[in-house]
Amino acid sequence: MFDKPHMWIYNLIINDEKGIIMKNKGIMDKVITIVKWVAIIIIALVAVQITANLGTKYISSSPKTTKLGFENVGQLVTQTAYLTVIKDNKKNIDFFNLFKIPFTETRKIFSYDIEVDAGVDFSKITYDVEKDQKNVKIKLPHAKIYKAKINTDSFRSYLDSDSIFTKINMSEHNESLKKMEEQAVKDAEANNMLKLADENAKKIIRGLVNSSDEYKEYNVLFEYLEEK
Secondary structure (H helix, E strand, O other), rough: OOOOHHHHHHHHHHHHHHHEEEEEEEHHHHHHHHHHHHHHHHHHHHHHHHHHHHHHHHOOOOOOOOOOOHHHOOOOEEEEEEEEEEEEEOOOOOEOOOOOOOOOOOOEEEEEEEEEEEEEEEOOOEEEEHHHHHHHHEOOOOOOOEEEEEEEEEEEEEEEEOOOOOOOOOHHHHHHHHHHHHHHHHHHHHOOHHHHHHHHHHHHHHHHOOOOOOOOOOOOEEOOOOOO
16 A cells, blocks of 8 residues: 555546546536537538529429319400591571571591490309319300590591581580490491400400319310390
């Protein structure tokens, strides 16, 4: 066994070694903690990068119809007619409706281009799907004239003769424009405009239905709603 001086030296060495070990252990704990945090930060950065890449990746696929939402279309113009309407306005002074007094006539002959729109109110369309027969039955209203609009830039004058005794006032002129629009509508209807609008509406609806993968092979059948 060691004597007391040697025992003191031995204890000093042992204590120093323990201190060094404890000190080294503290340093190792700190190193391990730092390594852990570095690993966590690296993992977080990788995750953020992956998420960013996933978020900015662009894939273009074929569009698919998942719902037949005709009610969202509203009034759809399916046919437009362009017409040129000529108007001949005359105004003169009659002598007790027996004859026209000479040199009192004002006459204006002019024309305007008029656009007439016709279409179908898609908000009134209803449909029924027969999966066994692979049919989509569509009920829709007939096309109607929506509006007739004069293109004011298209004005052309063919005769402009004024008399100091008679003048065509603004009210009479506006009435003439209204009659021109009415004539344009009559001419458009006479040339099967509404029938063409109906047919175009069917083509649009059939295209909408068959663009869906679910109804791609379905027959599209049409039935017109009764007019109220």
